Amino acid sequence: MEPSDIEVYKSELSKRTMIGLWRATSIAGNDLIASVLYSIGPCAVQAGKYAPISMLLVALLMYPMKRIITEVATAMPLNGGTYNALLNSTSKSVAAVAACLSILDYLATCVVSASTASAYLAAEVVLPEKLTPFVLTITILIAFSLICLLGLKESSTLTLSIFTLHSVTMAVVIVTSVVAWARFGNSTLIDNWSSIPDPPGTNPLLLIAKGVCIGLLGVTGFESAENYIEDLKPNIFPQVMNNMFLFLLTLNAPISFLTTVLVPIPIIDQNSANAVSILAEYAAQSGRWLRLWVMVDAVIVLCAGVLTGLIGAIGLIQRLASDGILPKFFLIRNQWTGSYQTIILTFLALSVTLYVIVGGDTSSLSGVFAVAFLGSLSTFAVANILIKYKRGRLPRYNRVSLLTAFFTLGLLMASLIGNIIINPMIAEYFVIYFAVVLIIVLAMLKRCWLWKLCYWLFDQMDFLHHFSPHTKEKVELFIQGQIKKVRKLPIVFFLKTDEPHVMNKAIQYIKKNEDTGQIKFVHVYQNSNDIPENLEAHHRMLDQIYPKIQIDLIFIQGKFNPATVDAISRQLNISKPQMFMACPGENFNHSFGEFDGVRIIML
Numbered sequence: 001m002e003p004s005d006i007e008v009y010k011s012e013l014s015k016r017t018m019i020g021l022w023r024a025t026s027i028a029g030n031d032l033i034a035s036v037l038y039s040i041g042p043c044a045v046q047a048g049k050y051a052p053i054s055m056l057l058v059a060l061l062m063y064p065m066k067r068i069i070t071e072v073a074t075a076m077p078l079n080g081g082t083y084n085a086l087l088n089s090t091s092k093s094v095a096a097v098a099a100c101l102s103i104l105d106y107l108a109t110c111v112v113s114a115s116t117a118s119a120y121l122a123a124e125v126v127l128p129e130k131l132t133p134f135v136l137t138i139t140i141l142i143a144f145s146l147i148c149l150l151g152l153k154e155s156s157t158l159t160l161s162i163f164t165l166h167s168v169t170m171a172v173v174i175v176t177s178v179v180a181w182a183r184f185g186n187s188t189l190i191d192n193w194s195s196i197p198d199p200p201g202t203n204p205l206l207l208i209a210k211g212v213c214i215g216l217l218g219v220t221g222f223e224s225a226e227n228y229i230e231d232l233k234p235n236i237f238p239q240v241m242n243n244m245f246l247f248l249l250t251l252n253a254p255i256s257f258l259t260t261v262l263v264p265i266p267i268i269d270q271n272s273a274n275a276v277s278i279l280a281e282y283a284a285q286s287g288r289w290l291r292l293w294v295m296v297d298a299v300i301v302l303c304a305g306v307l308t309g310l311i312g313a314i315g316l317i318q319r320l321a322s323d324g325i326l327p328k329f330f331l332i333r334n335q336w337t338g339s340y341q342t343i344i345l346t347f348l349a350l351s352v353t354l355y356v357i358v359g360g361d362t363s364s365l366s367g368v369f370a371v372a373f374l375g376s377l378s379t380f381a382v383a384n385i386l387i388k389y390k391r392g393r394l395p396r397y398n399r400v401s402l403l404t405a406f407f408t409l410g411l412l413m414a415s416l417i418g419n420i421i422i423n424p425m426i427a428e429y430f431v432i433y434f435a436v437v438l439i440i441v442l443a444m445l446k447r448c449w450l451w452k453l454c455y456w457l458f459d460q461m462d463f464l465h466h467f468s469p470h471t472k473e474k475v476e477l478f479i480q481g482q483i484k485k486v487r488k489l490p491i492v493f494f495l496k497t498d499e500p501h502v503m504n505k506a507i508q509y510i511k512k513n514e515d516t517g518q519i520k521f522v523h524v525y526q527n528s529n530d531i532p533e534n535l536e537a538h539h540r541m542l543d544q545i546y547p548k549i550q551i552d553l554i555f556i557q558g559k560f561n562p563a564t565v566d567a568i569s570r571q572l573n574i575s576k577p578q579m580f581m582a583c584p585g586e587n588f589n590h591s592f593g594e595f596d597g598v599r600i601i602m603l
Helices: 003-015 021-075 082-087 092-124 133-149 152-184 187-194 204-219 225-231 237-262 265-270 272-283 289-322 341-357 363-390 402-422 425-445 447-460 469-487 500-513 535-545 562-572
Strands: 491-494 518-525 550-557 579-582 599-602
Touching: 003 562, 021 082, 021 092, 021 152, 021 204, 021 225, 021 237, 021 265, 021 272, 021 289, 021 363, 021 402, 082 092, 082 289, 082 363, 092 133, 092 272, 092 289, 092 341, 092 363, 092 425, 133 289, 133 341, 152 237, 152 272, 152 289, 187 237, 204 237, 204 363, 204 402, 225 237, 225 289, 237 265, 237 272, 265 272, 272 289, 289 341, 363 402, 363 425, 402 425, 425 447, 447 469, 491 500, 491 562, 500 518, 500 535, 500 579, 500 599, 518 562, 535 550, 562 579
Parallel strands: 491 518, 491 579, 518 550, 579 599
Antiparallel strands: none
């Protein structure tokens, strides 16, 4: 290792653009604080006068969820959300399933947000004849994808402006509603509670439970912040999660309560899609100024939800491509803005295609969104439990008790089942969309096995071989070439000990999860006396035990730190996500996230 190799890492690190607390809060927070616009009404439809209680319970449930996500994210601070956490604590296949849930979540977020914004605008404003809600939705998707191409910092500037506008708007709605309440008294609230009976066959607890199931869809965005954690300034992620929880606590339940104070329940049921606009009209004493303000704010903040979905998808797909699950061309960056242009344009094409396929009817996508979102939240609880069991030595900002993690997971699963019971069509739509995404991802993950299967099938079909022997040879060579292309990519494992069972365990994991025929054991040492005496002998033994895998042993003098790993990655021309290590202890001097994608594969 030369000093110049280390300096390259420091130089690249100094050029990185990091975003601060409020910009980071606004990216995921826009989705969260916009949820009040589309969750208040449906929650009131299910829970009736008990909707404020349901909304308060949802907010309280998000407190342990906030701590669960913070523990997972600070233990493994890499882009990719639950995919990254499960990748470093379970197998690659399990992590890929979690990634499919997140991809569906972001895809549905983009399309539903754009569609809802255009429908909201069309309901209040007379649009030109050619600018139908269908065309407007596609226009919004294209426009915000172009904004995302400008780069994350520029995107966060826009989201911060929208976040501020929406916060001010909701503050004005709350203050105006409180003034109207003080002026007109409790007559509407008393009528809502005393004059409207519960539906036959129900009871308050059942109605509150239904409200919680629907109300949980009003916390979208809570799961998004971890997908760009690598772009945050150090140690601000816990503060981002605290901010998001406080905004949720001060907006959703209070506005839901003020709605029942000023607006009759039947009116809310009839206007569930724009309940906040109706509240604004009642609060402003039948004046339309506040309702129009809320309409403009709703359109803008829902459009920002498209940006939130895009940024979340960029972080996740970038991780999938780095880990070899998706093609490497997704990692191509724009030379001027540094944005992942291939990811953005591909995701835009998928969003528009999906919207066109459903003909502008987003009811099916809304069902997918419900299951995918609650599924993503649930996988955070699962990841939290797994890292306690398998990665307990990793330092983290806070630790949630195991009982809390199980309890939260149980409540989320109950809410997921509750949403399916309320609308059984949700399950049907979700299975269709999820199966398509899962097949694509697993096909890329298992492509080496699929090529081997093709080779065997072609060899078994004798009738294909009689037409042209030359064609048979070309097909066989092509398939062999594809297999070799996949298997020639080497994997690095940083080896600290000469214990053969550790070396063998690493080989077994790599064989099971990676399509490779080359493994490079790398031992970093400072003094030659520190090298374990049996390391070379055990390496030779394992190289003979596994004849189909080329196992190399490389000694590098230096300190094991992020700069050294970065230099090794460049010298060997092996990306960091293809480098593995054992789980570091609490006394390790560096954060796991500083290694920029190096994976943990054992205790």
